[in-house]
Amino acid sequence: MAGLYVHVPFCAQACSYCDFHFTTKLGDRDRMVDALVAEAEATLPEWREQRFHTLYFGGGTPSLLGAAAIGRIAESAFTHAEWNLREWTVEANPEDLDPDTLSHLRDIGVTRLSIGIQSFDPEVLQWMRRIHTADKAVQAVNDAAAAGFEHISVDLMYGLPVGAEERWAEDVQRACDLPVDHLSCYILTAEPRTLYGRQLEAGNIATPPDELVLRQYDVLCGLASEAGFEHYEVSNFARPGGHSRHNSAYWDGTPYLGIGPGAHSHKGQDRWWNSRSNAAFLKHASTADFRGQRSSEKLSGRDRFNEALITGLRRIQGVDPNALETQTGWTIEPNGALDKLLEDGRCEWVDGRLRIPEKHWPMGDAITLELMR
Numbered sequence: 001m002a003g004l005y006v007h008v009p010f011c012a013q014a015c016s017y018c019d020f021h022f023t024t025k026l027g028d029r030d031r032m033v034d035a036l037v038a039e040a041e042a043t044l045p046e047w048r049e050q051r052f053h054t055l056y057f058g059g060g061t062p063s064l065l066g067a068a069a070i071g072r073i074a075e076s077a078f079t080h081a082e083w084n085l086r087e088w089t090v091e092a093n094p095e096d097l098d099p100d101t102l103s104h105l106r107d108i109g110v111t112r113l114s115i116g117i118q119s120f121d122p123e124v125l126q127w128m129r130r131i132h133t134a135d136k137a138v139q140a141v142n143d144a145a146a147a148g149f150e151h152i153s154v155d156l157m158y159g160l161p162v163g164a165e166e167r168w169a170e171d172v173q174r175a176c177d178l179p180v181d182h183l184s185c186y187i188l189t190a191e192p193r194t195l196y197g198r199q200l201e202a203g204n205i206a207t208p209p210d211e212l213v214l215r216q217y218d219v220l221c222g223l224a225s226e227a228g229f230e231h232y233e234v235s236n237f238a239r240p241g242g243h244s245r246h247n248s249a250y251w252d253g254t255p256y257l258g259i260g261p262g263a264h265s266h267k268g269q270d271r272w273w274n275s276r277s278n279a280a281f282l283k284h285a286s287t288a289d290f291r292g293q294r295s296s297e298k299l300s301g302r303d304r305f306n307e308a309l310i311t312g313l314r315r316i317q318g319v320d321p322n323a324l325e326t327q328t329g330w331t332i333e334p335n336g337a338l339d340k341l342l343e344d345g346r347c348e349w350v351d352g353r354l355r356i357p358e359k360h361w362p363m364g365d366a367i368t369l370e371l372m373r
């Protein structure tokens with residue numbers, strides 16, 4: 001079982017907080033589609049022993065390519081690997097989703113949309129430098145449901161330096177009232193290479209206090225639960241049947257292949273990633289030499305143990321120490337750090353698995369650090 005990720009490195013405009021790999025120069029889109037098709041053709045045959053279950057177009061803004069180009073890349077992937085397709089997600093921004101495009105995406109076989117909404121508050125959307133309005137976001141979700149999409153996820157953000165505190169409860173409630181079965185809600189982190197990072201550095205803006213972020217987290221957990229969502233990962237909530245299979249496979253350690261600039265791949269002890277430079281990627285694609293622009297590393301048992309802890313403790317099911325030992329050769333040490341975490345309730349054992357209780361997930365990275373080897 002494996003997953004395929006396709007990175008589409010284009011956005012119509014740079015959001016103020018985003019440091020994902022993308023360019024706003026859209027002129028190379030056709031060449032990039034050709035290159036992605038070529039990488040699928042060149043790389044997937046090396047994965048013949050795997051059966052792919054999930055396909056995920058992320059970015060960037062994949063919806064900027066249009067359904068025909070997305071379908072062309074997928075067709076190449078379907079042709080060059082074994083598939084038992086259970087889920088095909090496309091990330092999309094509201095401004096790209098009109099009824100014709102949605103219908104076309106359904107026709108080519110897309111089963112799930114992940115729509116970047118972030119907020120319904122005009123002041124917040126403006127600070128984020130989002131292109132769409134709140135009304136357009138609502139319309140896009142409703143149009144997607146009308147087009148027959150049963151699996152729709154929306155992204156929201158909190159812990160922002162702008163907007164009234166109560167806007168967060170309104171945003172979450174508005175998202176819960178939409179015909180969606182998944183929410184991804186992220187705490188904003190300031191990245192140095194972004195407009196937000198530069199505003200902070202210049203002293204023009206301040207990060208919100210931790211207490212406010214924690215209050216917003218509590219509001220989110222409460223409203224999502226009331227609306228029938230299970231909080232299954234620190235940033236992710238699903239109604240029954242709405243869990244993201246592709247992302248769950250990442251967290252399970254299932255092998256995945258990433259194609260496109262900056263995309264990461266992982267199989268067994270090996271991890272490799274493509275150059276983040278579109279120019280370098282396109283240059284190598286012109287000779288179908290995709291290995292020439294990759295970097296790689298071999299993961300030790302200890303690396304895999306630490307990674308499994310990082311991803312496992314972000315999830316509701318936590319980690320199974322026996323499985324960890326079998327997979328990595330390393331165990332969770334019964335020691336002072338673990339005793340202390342158990343004693344003060346920041347970790348707990350449930351059915352033989354170690355997990356972080358929901359109320360402590362926002363501090364999960366610091367907790368995990370205490371258990372890493």
Ligand code: SF4
Pocket residue numbers: 010011012013014015018019020022059060061093116
């Ligand atoms: S948040 Fe999404 S749309 Fe905005 S710049 Fe990042 S990838 Fe592009």
